[in-house]
Amino acid sequence: MDLERHDFQLDDLVSRIRSNDHRLVALQVPEGLKMQALEMMDKIEDDSGAKVVLAADPCYGACDLVHDKMMAMGVELVAHMGHSQMNIDSGMPTQFIPVTYEGEPDIEPVLEILGKHRGLSMDKLNSSPTSEFTEEEAQEKFLDAVGRISSLTDNKLGLVGSIQHLHLLEKYKEMLQNAGFDVTIPTGGDRLTFPGQVLGCNYSGDDSTIGHYLFLGSGDFHPIGLVLHTGKPLALLDPYTGEASEMSFTRIERILRQRFGLIMAIGEANTFGILIGEKPGQMRRNLAIRMKRILEKHGKKGYLLALDHVSPDLIDFYPVDAFVNTACPRIAIDDSVRYEKPLVTPYELEVALGEKEWESGYQFDEIP
Numbered sequence: 001m002d003l004e005r006h007d008f009q010l011d012d013l014v015s016r017i018r019s020n021d022h023r024l025v026a027l028q029v030p031e032g033l034k035m036q037a038l039e040m041m042d043k044i045e046d047d048s049g050a051k052v053v054l055a056a057d058p059c060y061g062a063c064d065l066v067h068d069k070m071m072a073m074g075v076e077l078v079a080h081m082g083h084s085q086m087n088i089d090s091g092m093p094t095q096f097i098p099v100t101y102e103g104e105p106d107i108e109p110v111l112e113i114l115g116k117h118r119g120l121s122m123d124k125l126n127s128s129p130t131s132e133f134t135e136e137e138a139q140e141k142f143l144d145a146v147g148r149i150s151s152l153t154d155n156k157l158g159l160v161g162s163i164q165h166l167h168l169l170e171k172y173k174e175m176l177q178n179a180g181f182d183v184t185i186p187t188g189g190d191r192l193t194f195p196g197q198v199l200g201c202n203y204s205g206d207d208s209t210i211g212h213y214l215f216l217g218s219g220d221f222h223p224i225g226l227v228l229h230t231g232k233p234l235a236l237l238d239p240y241t242g243e244a245s246e247m248s249f250t251r252i253e254r255i256l257r258q259r260f261g262l263i264m265a266i267g268e269a270n271t272f273g274i275l276i277g278e279k280p281g282q283m284r285r286n287l288a289i290r291m292k293r294i295l296e297k298h299g300k301k302g303y304l305l306a307l308d309h310v311s312p313d314l315i316d317f318y319p320v321d322a323f324v325n326t327a328c329p330r331i332a333i334d335d336s337v338r339y340e341k342p343l344v345t346p347y348e349l350e351v352a353l354g355e356k357e358w359e360s361g362y363q364f365d366e367i368p
């Protein structure tokens, strides 16, 4: 990552520390910025006069705010870097520090992909929602990316991005409109702070007027979730490299095959560990208890296991047949191969038990 071109906006933090005369502040930074953490601690200490303690445990999102342990340590303020505030209260005063990247990739390389995807969404728009397609036709139309044939009411291009590139969206909307696309920057629910923002667990800005997407960002974490959630064609433009690409049907199909294999694998399972995330923005206690009740209804046993971090060495040894994850949804989707036993989402468990149907389309495990 080109850190020289990132802007870490520390001024508001320093003023807040100084005006409240805070003495001890915790700094929480995402994994990709940890190398810069000591430099940031120096700067905050020099400019504010407060002492800074780094919350050095892994941090992957604003769902993961440090709270009670830091309070017990006497920390008065948490400075959380690189993520935006979501609809949770950690119980600790928290300052969110935006990080923006200055790179502005040329849109030219992505226009051809967007044109192709617009054609696919036009086809879908013009088809009756009740149309039956052969498998081949569905693949061609990208309608069957997640097994759903949901109707569109328009074929707008949804422009989204990861947080460090969101400041570019309005400008890119204009450029793409000038290139002939009808563009919208979707606004999601309470978990998302900004228009066009997506999280690995929330794509709530999607609606039936959006026929295809452009994601401004790098990596495939958000893109995979976006297609699993929406089933719509997705083009990618990476501000770090300027490269354009698309999320392929084959890639999504491979993930869906793996999910289906896990659903089959837990068909005969009788005992389950039900994982509850202890992080403030991942805790879905009611969902976990509902999973336990559903298992009981089917004559199976579910044990509620609460963890801060979920990893193979912390759960593999329990004598259960499989695990259901209600913590960060991406643990089951992205990491399941690391676990010795099947690790499924709540929806997948319900499909395995016959409570829900796979045929109505794969349902992404979203945290609202």
Ligand code: SF4
Pocket (backbone or CB within 6 Å): 060, 061, 062, 063, 064, 199, 200, 201, 202, 281, 282, 327, 328, 329, 330, 367
């Ligand atoms: S729950 Fe998972 S995907 Fe959602 S913000 Fe947290 S780490 Fe990211």
